[in-house]
Amino acid sequence: MARPTPELIYALRQTAQNLQHGAPYQWGHMGGCNCGNLAQQLTKLNKQQIHQYAMQRHGDWNEQAEDYCSTSEMPIDLLINEMLNAGLVLEDIKHLERLDDRQVLLRFPLEQRYLKHNVRQDVIAYMNAWADLLEEELLEKITLPSMEALEMA
Template sequence: MAKANPKLIKAIEDTASKLLNGANYQWGHMGACNCGNLAQELTHLTKGEIHQYAMQKQGDWNEQVLEYCPSSGYPIDLMISKMLEFGLTLEDLANLEKLSDHSILSRIPKERRDQINKNSREDVVLYMETWAKILRENWILDNETPIELELKKKLELPVLV
C-alpha cells in the first residue's frame, strides 16, 4: 500500500469529495475514471490532457500501469512517475481502477463490499474515503512519539495498532 503522507491523504480525500460533489466521472475515460480523477488532483492536469497523454499508448489504466516505464518518454509514463512521487505504488493504481485492494475492502462492511462496482461513482468515493482513513491511521502510527503513545495509554485513549 502507498506510503502514508499528508499530501497523498489530502489528495485522495479531495478527489473523493470532488466526486461526491459532482466532478466529471466516466469510468471508460482515462482522464475522468477512478485513476484519472486522482491523477487530476495530483498532477493538476485536466481530464482532457490526461486522456490525450494516455491515448499515445494502448490500453486502459491497468495496461498502462503494467507497461509503465519511467524512462520511456511517453507523457502517461511521466504522469505515472509524478503520481508515484506522492507515495503511491503501481499496485495502488491498478487496485484503484478496479477497486480491488483487499486491505481497503476489508474495512468496508461485507454486505456493502459485496456490492462494490468498479465503475460506480458512489463506490469509488467509498473506496477512496476508506483508503484515506487507513493511510491517515498509518501516518499517525508512524509519526506518534513514544511519549504520545504512553500518554494515550495512561489516559485510556485509543491507540491505533
C-alpha cells in the same frame, strides 16, 4: 500498498469530495475514471490532458501501469511517475481502477465489500476508506516527545 503521505491522503479525500460534488466521472475515459480523477488531483492536469497522454499508448490504467517505464519520456509515464512520487505504487493504480484492494475492502462491513468499479458512490466510498487507512498508518509512524523530554529541553 501506497506509502502513507499527507499529499496522497489529501488527494484521495479531495478527489472523493470533488466526485461527491459533481466532478465529471466516466469510467471508460482515461481522464475521468477512478484513476483519472485522482491523477487530476495529484498532477493538476485536466481530464482531457490525461486522456490525451494515455491515448499515446494502448490500454486502460491497468495496462498503462504494466507498461510503465520510469525512464521513458512518454507523457503518461511522466504522469504515472508523479503519482508514484506522491506515495502510490503501481499496484495501487490497478486496484483503484477496479476498487479491489483487499486492505481497503476489509474496512467495509461484509455486505458492503462488493463495490462496483464504475459507480461514482462506490469510488467515493473506496477513496475515503483508503484515505482513512493511510492516515492511520501515517499516524502510527509519528512519535511525539514525552512531556519529560520537553521539560528537559
